[in-house]
Every structure is written in structure tokens, then in C-alpha cells.
Amino acid sequence: MKFLCIECDRQMTFEERELPGDGTLAVSFSCPACGRRVGMLTNPFETQLVSSLGVVIGGRTVPEQPLEMVRSTVATGKESAFGESKGPETGGGAVAWSADALERLAKVPNFVRGMVKRIYAEYARDHGISEITPALMDTARTELGLEGM
Amino acid sequence: MPLNIRTYHDLTEPDASGLLQQVIAQRGRVATRLAEVGRVVAVMSGKGGVGKSFVTAHLARACARSGRAVGVLDADLNGPTAARLLEAPRVPLTVRDDAVLPAVAADGVRLISMAQLLEDGRPLAFRGPEAESFIWRGAQEVAALREFLSDIAWGPLDLLFVDLPPGLGRFAELATLLPTPPAVLTVTIPTPESGDAVRRALRAAIERGAPALGIVENMVGNQFPGDAADSLAAEFDLPVLARIPFHPQDAVWSALAARL
Numbered sequence: 001m002k003f004l005c006i007e008c009d010r011q012m013t014f015e016e017r018e019l020p021g022d023g024t025l026a027v028s029f030s031c032p033a034c035g036r037r038v039g040m041l042t043n044p045f046e047t048q049l050v051s052s053l054g055v056v057i058g059g060r061t062v063p064e065q066p067l068e069m070v071r072s073t074v075a076t077g078k079e080s081a082f083g084e085s086k087g088p089e090t091g092g093g094a095v096a097w098s099a100d101a102l103e104r105l106a107k108v109p110n111f112v113r114g115m116v117k118r119i120y121a122e123y124a125r126d127h128g129i130s131e132i133t134p135a136l137m138d139t140a141r142t143e144l145g146l147e148g149m
Numbered sequence: 150m151p152l153n154i155r156t157y158h159d160l161t162e163p164d165a166s167g168l169l170q171q172v173i174a175q176r177g178r179v180a181t182r183l184a185e186v187g188r189v190v191a192v193m194s195g196k197g198g199v200g201k202s203f204v205t206a207h208l209a210r211a212c213a214r215s216g217r218a219v220g221v222l223d224a225d226l227n228g229p230t231a232a233r234l235l236e237a238p239r240v241p242l243t244v245r246d247d248a249v250l251p252a253v254a255a256d257g258v259r260l261i262s263m264a265q266l267l268e269d270g271r272p273l274a275f276r277g278p279e280a281e282s283f284i285w286r287g288a289q290e291v292a293a294l295r296e297f298l299s300d301i302a303w304g305p306l307d308l309l310f311v312d313l314p315p316g317l318g319r320f321a322e323l324a325t326l327l328p329t330p331p332a333v334l335t336v337t338i339p340t341p342e343s344g345d346a347v348r349r350a351l352r353a354a355i356e357r358g359a360p361a362l363g364i365v366e367n368m369v370g371n372q373f374p375g376d377a378a379d380s381l382a383a384e385f386d387l388p389v390l391a392r393i394p395f396h397p398q399d400a401v402w403s404a405l406a407a408r409l
Binding site for chain 1: 154157160162164165166167168171172175240241242243244246249265266267268269271274275276277278281284288289291293295300
């Protein structure tokens with residue numbers, strides 16, 4: 001899917017994506033010539049279909065996690081299905097978690113919790129942030145399209 | 150008034166999404182992960198209830214006992230049985246960096262099965278809009294199969310058996326995800342009804358370029374009369390690799406393993 005600014009005959013460029021709710025995926029594009037902006041909104045079925053392909057509109061900003069699709073989409077997953085290895089975290093220095101962030105993380109089902117923790121840590125490292133807070137989790141969740149995490 | 154607009158492929162400016170590149174990268178991860186696998190063998194039938202999973206599990210164990218490194222990928226996502234058949238330990242799967250370690254089951258067979266991930270007695274269900282779920286569920290299952298191929302740290306294997314569900318669809322998906330079509334081991338029971346269903350599946354696999362290894366006739370005995378294996382073997386010029394009776398002894402599996 002691409003967007004064309006008809007007046008300028010220029011391919012529009014990706015700006016940002018959000019999950020405003022109701023299963024909607026919102027993506028904005030702009031014309032590099034005239035600056036005109038458009039928003040693409042998908043219905044829940046279209047959002048799910050894009051998600052099912054394992055691709056991210058706007059490109060990936062954090063590495064794909066092992067069994068990411070399975071862990072983030074299976075609704076009947078076993079709480080004890082996964083055990084995270086105790087090895088050192090990858091991708092740079094350690095990231096701290098605030099007490100509030102840990103409390104929120106604890107509410108995530110265990111089936112997906114380890115993966116969510118790694119994704120937030122990767123996001124924080126990628127942005128040079130030393131402590132993960134609930135506010136950062138909100139920002140990352142929206143920016144990365146982590147609906148339900 | 151016509152738009153006189155360019156086509157999708159005419160728009161060649163850099164695209165931040167790079168969706169095609171993301172898909173290519175997904176396939177690349179599958180190829181990289183399977184680079185250490187000597188041979189991928191899809192165990193297929195086209196017919197339900199002929200014992201594909203039973204054959205897969207016992208054949209895999211026999212190959213492992215003969216000294217080969219063997220993995221089993223249970224591609225029957227909705228009716229997974231390989232974990233039970235292979236007596237997989239009921240322990241959490243270990244996540245390590247970029248991969249999940251397979252379970253080590255009976256005779257050292259490495260295993261991944263949806264049964265290891267699902268709550269006991271619950272069906273495979275995905276988060277998403279329930280109405281019209283047929284639109285996206287198939288894509289979701291393909292994604293799960295892709296991740297089983299790319300994200301499981303199989304390590305060096307001589308053989309990776311892929312236990313397919315009945316029907317043709319999952320084989321086509323598997324063949325699309327792999328760098329080259331897998332070899333196929335075809336399982337039938339002796340009845341002509343089974344032969345009809347297996348014929349279609351086998352032909353579909355061969356038409357996709359999959360090398361056919363041969364026919365395994367399962368549940369041989371008086372209960373299911375017929376000559377499906379011999380008919381299919383003659384029609385496709387393939388060997389009948391084994392005839393498996395009810396309650397087979399280990400020697401049957403060892404003989405079959407020696408032919409792969």
C-alpha cells in the first residue's frame with residue numbers, strides 16, 4: 001500500500017502510527033513536496049490482517065522477539081508456557097524499572113510478559129532512556145503498536 | 150475524468166515501512182535457522198485419521214535411536230498431538246535471546262508443538278475481532294508456522310519432520326515459507342477412500358516441486374481392506390517404504406528409519 005499526492009505526483013512518506021482504540025490503526029503520511037498530510041485508518045479486521053502478516057507499517061524500530069506473533073496474539077496461551085533464560089540482557093546496558101512500571105508489568109499475562117519486558121527494555125535503550133515508567137510504557141505501546149500489552 | 154495515475158510499482162521512492170523487505174527478512178530468518186538442518190520432511194496425507202502423527206513420532210524416535218539428530222515440528226496447530234506422542238516434558242520452554250529452545254522429548258527428539266503453549270483443553274484462539282475472523286485467522290496460523298520454523302533454536306539436525314494436519318493447505322503454506330519445497334513422506338491406510346484423498350495431496354505436493362520419498366501404509370490388517378499404498382506407489386512410481394500393522398514393534402520403525 002502506498003499513497004500518492006495527486007497534485008504533486010509524489011509518493012507520500014510515512015510519518016507516524018498510533019492505536020487510538022476500537023481496533024483502529026491510524027497511520028499518517030505527508031507529501032514531501034507540498035507537505036499535505038493524510039491519515040489512513042484501518043478497521044479492526046484490516047488491523048488484524050496487517051498484524052497477522054507480522055509486518056509493521058512504518059518499519060520496525062525494535063528487534064522482533066522470538067515467537068512474537070504467537071505470544072502476542074494467542075488468547076488461550078498457558079501461563080507456564082515460557083521461562084525466560086537467566087542470561088544477561090542483550091543489546092546494551094541494563095535498564096531500570098520504576099516500582100509502578102513493575103506493578104503494571106506484573107499484570108501482563110505470563111504467556112507474554114517476558115517478551116513485553118524485553119520489548120520495553122529494547123525501546124528504552126533505543127531511545128537512551130535509563131528508567132522505564134508507566135508513561136514510557138504508554139508511549140512505547142502506542143508508537144510500536146503493542147495493542148493489549 | 151480519468152486520474153491518469155501511476156501504478157503501485159511505478160512508485161519507487163524509499164518507503165519507510167519497507168513491507169516487502171520485512172517479508173523478505175522473515176523468510177531470511179527461516180532460511181538461516183534451517184541452514185543447519187540436513188533435510189526437512191513433511192509427513193502428509195490429505196486424509197484425516199490415518200495416523201500421520203503416530204507415524205511421525207515413532208519414525209522420529211527410531212531415527213534418533215539410530216544416532217541421528219532429529220526434530221519434530223507439529224504443524225497441526227489446531228489438533229496438536231506430537232507432544233503427547235513424544236512424551237515431551239511438561240516444563241516451560243526456555244526463551245534465549247533470539248530464539249526459543251525446543252523441548253527435548255523421548256529418545257532425544259527435539260520438539261515444538263502448539264500443545265506446549267496452550268492451556269490444557271482449550272482450543273487455539275487468537276485475539277482479534279471474532280466476527281469475520283476467517284479473514285485473518287489463516288494468516289495468523291501461517292505466522293505461527295513461520296515462527297515455529299524461524300524462532301526455534303533447532304541446532305544442527307539431520308532430519309526435521311513436519312507433522313502436517315489433514316488437507317492440502319498447510320503443505321502449501323510450508324512450501325511457501327521454506328527456501329525449497331520439503332521432501333514429503335505420504336501416509337495412507339489401505340482403503341480406496343484414503344487412496345483417493347492421498348492421491349490429491351500427493352499430486353499437489355509433487356506439482357509444487359516437492360520430492361516424494363515414498364508411501365507408508367498404516368493400520369494394515371483385516372480392519373481396513375484395500376491396496377491404496379500399492380496403487381499410489383504404481384501410479385507415482387514411488388516405493389512403499391513400510392506397511393505398519395496395528396501395535397507395531399520397534400523393528401518396524403527401525404526398518405522404516407533405515408530407508409530415509
